[in-house]
Amino acid sequence: MTDSTLFVRPERCITWEQWQAGRAERRRLGNLVAPAVIRRKQSEGDEYLRETYGGERGPPFNKAFDPSADAPQKE
Amino acid sequence: MQRALALIQAETDLNAKALLLAGLVSELFREHGFEPVVVGGSAIEFYTDGAYMSGDTDICWAGPRTPTMEQRETIMRQIPGIRCHGGGKSWQFAGLWVDLLGEIDYLAKKEFAKFTTPIGKVMIIPVEDALVGRVYAARKYVSGYNEKDDDCAKKLMTAVLTSSGVVAFDWDEAYRVAGSSKYNCTAEFDAVRYEVETELAKEQSGTNLIP
Numbered sequence: 001m002t003d004s005t006l007f008v009r010p011e012r013c014i015t016w017e018q019w020q021a022g023r024a025e026r027r028r029l030g031n032l033v034a035p036a037v038i039r040r041k042q043s044e045g046d047e048y049l050r051e052t053y054g055g056e057r058g059p060p061f062n063k064a065f066d067p068s069a070d071a072p073q074k075e
Numbered sequence: 076m077q078r079a080l081a082l083i084q085a086e087t088d089l090n091a092k093a094l095l096l097a098g099l100v101s102e103l104f105r106e107h108g109f110e111p112v113v114v115g116g117s118a119i120e121f122y123t124d125g126a127y128m129s130g131d132t133d134i135c136w137a138g139p140r141t142p143t144m145e146q147r148e149t150i151m152r153q154i155p156g157i158r159c160h161g162g163g164k165s166w167q168f169a170g171l172w173v174d175l176l177g178e179i180d181y182l183a184k185k186e187f188a189k190f191t192t193p194i195g196k197v198m199i200i201p202v203e204d205a206l207v208g209r210v211y212a213a214r215k216y217v218s219g220y221n222e223k224d225d226d227c228a229k230k231l232m233t234a235v236l237t238s239s240g241v242v243a244f245d246w247d248e249a250y251r252v253a254g255s256s257k258y259n260c261t262a263e264f265d266a267v268r269y270e271v272e273t274e275l276a277k278e279q280s281g282t283n284l285i286p
Contacts, residue, residue, distance in 0.1 A: 004189065027124040033233050059089055
C-alpha cells in the first residue's frame with residue numbers, strides 16, 4: 001500500500017476491522033434520530049445513476065446485519 | 076490488482092463495496108503522487124452507516140497536485156473493465172460509480188481521517204467539516220430546509236455525540252467552522268445538537284422514538 005503524505009493523528013486512523021466492528025451500533029443509534037434509509041431523491045449525476053440502477057439513484061441498501069434496511073421506503 | 080478487483084466484485088454490502096473501491100482508486104492515484112480525499116454523502120456514510128449514499132463516491136484532491144483529465148484517464152484505465160461517463164469525471168466498476176472532482180474545499184484545521192481497507196488507504200474529509208456542511212445544507216442553504224440532509228446531519232451528530240463515530244471529534248473546531256463566513260450556521264448547529272441529544276435522552280429513558 002502507498003501511504004498518504006497527509007498528516008493524520010492516530011485517533012483519526014481506522015482499521016478495516018475497527019470500522020466493521022462498529023457498524024451495527026452506529027446504524028442502530030443513527031436510526032434512533034432519523035429514518036433508516038435517507039437517500040436523497042435527486043442530485044448531480046442523476047442521469048447516469050438512474051440509468052445504472054433501474055431508475056433509482058443507487059443500489060438497494062442490503063446490509064446483512066439489518067435486513068429492515070431493505071424494506072420499502074416511506075415517502 | 077487482481078486480488079483487489081476480486082474483493083470488490085465479491086463484496087455484496089453497498090457501503091463496504093464503495094469503501095473498497097475508494098481504496099483501490101486512492102491507491103492508484105497515490106502511486107502517481109496525488110492525494111485523493113473522499114467527500115460528500117459517501118464520506119458521511121463511511122462515518123455513520125446511515126443508508127444515505129447513492130451509487131457514487133465523490134473524490135477530491137488535497138496536496139499540491141490535482142490530476143489533469145488525461146492523467147485521470149490514464150490512471151483509471153489501469154482498472155480492467157472500467158467504464159467512463161462525462162468526459163473522465165465519472166467512472167463505473169462493479170456496479171458502483173466514482174466521481175473525480177476538483178480540489179478539496181474544507182475549513183477544519185484538524186486532519187483528515189484515514190481508513191485502512193484490505194485494498195488501500197482511504198482519506199476522508201474531516202468529520203467536523205462534514206457535519207457542519209450537512210447542517211448548513213439542511214437548514215440554511217437556499218430553501219432553508221432539506222429533510223434528507225437534515226436526517227443525514229442528525230445521524231452524523233448522533234455518531235459524534237455517542238462516540239459511536241469511528242474517529243475523534245473536536246467540538247471547538249466544529250463551532251469555529253460553523254461560525255465561519257462560509258457557513259454562519261452556529262444557531263442551526265446548536266439546534267441539531269440539541270434535538271439529537273433530546274432524542275438520545277429519550278432512548279436512555281426508554282421512551283423513544285422513530286417508528
